Amino acid sequence: MSAVVVSVTLSGCQKEDVCDGSCIEVYGRVGSAANSTVPLPGASIQLSWVESGNSFFPKPPIVLKEVASDAEGRYSIKFTPTAAMQNGGRYRLLYSKIGYGDESLGTSSTRAYETSLQLVAGSRNEKNLHLPLRGEQLRLLITGFPGASAANGTYLTVYSGQGGPGNVVTGSDLRFYDTATGKDAASRSDLTDVTCRPAANEYAQVQLYKKKAGVTILLQDSIYCPLNVPVTYTHAF
Numbered sequence: 001m002s003a004v005v006v007s008v009t010l011s012g013c014q015k016e017d018v019c020d021g022s023c024i025e026v027y028g029r030v031g032s033a034a035n036s037t038v039p040l041p042g043a044s045i046q047l048s049w050v051e052s053g054n055s056f057f058p059k060p061p062i063v064l065k066e067v068a069s070d071a072e073g074r075y076s077i078k079f080t081p082t083a084a085m086q087n088g089g090r091y092r093l094l095y096s097k098i099g100y101g102d103e104s105l106g107t108s109s110t111r112a113y114e115t116s117l118q119l120v121a122g123s124r125n126e127k128n129l130h131l132p133l134r135g136e137q138l139r140l141l142i143t144g145f146p147g148a149s150a151a152n153g154t155y156l157t158v159y160s161g162q163g164g165p166g167n168v169v170t171g172s173d174l175r176f177y178d179t180a181t182g183k184d185a186a187s188r189s190d191l192t193d194v195t196c197r198p199a200a201n202e203y204a205q206v207q208l209y210k211k212k213a214g215v216t217i218l219l220q221d222s223i224y225c226p227l228n229v230p231v232t233y234t235h236a237f
Contacts, residue, residue: 022121027076028128030069033201039073043097091117100131132199137230144237148190153211200227
């Protein structure tokens with residue numbers, strides 16, 4: 001079932017206006033690559049409001065405004081909240097650009113990143129956004145594994161996001177596929193050869209839990225994943 005979105009027209013606060021009184025402004029910069037150093041023009045940023053209600057029967061979001069980032073990756077959204085918006089509910093930012101996004105969300109042409117905001121009437125709110133560029137295959141290879149048993153096992157997670165070595169600022173848990181069969185390898189305790197698609201020009205943080213001779217060890221490492229270059233990470237069990 002497709003989601004229902006309601007669009008409304010709000011008075012006051014035009015783009016060129018100074019935001020004062022009860023007007024709210026949300027502004028910032030959309031970036032990509034490590035630490036969002038590359039400005040991203042043409043990204044879609046949509047602000048909506050979701051009314052509080054029954055979690056089993058949520059009400060459709062009300063779209064307040066949608067804009068595109070400029071040549072420097074900057075955006076600004078201004079609006080005057082209604083009385084209902086000032087008394088409850090939550091604000092939501094959706095942002096996307098075709099060709100950007102990691103594998104956990106799909107390409108952003110079909111799905112968008114989402115973040116929630118707490119906004120107060122009369123406020124200016126800076127919110128910088130990050131969109132990763134889809135990367136090539138990251139292969140994780142564990143050698144010397146004797147096979148899953150009560151004493152031995154492996155479990156992997158990888159977070160793809162901005163940051164540096166050992167420091168992922170934001171990220172998304174990636175989906176793994178068996179390298180040989182291409183099948184989803186989630187929730188397996190015998191992973192030895194899997195692949196995923198992290199963000200390009202960024203660091204992917206690998207977390208390997210290995211149970212060896214009854215002792216569980218956590219290994220963490222960061223791998224730089226260049227654009228258009230497949231990467232293989234090898235670890236000896």
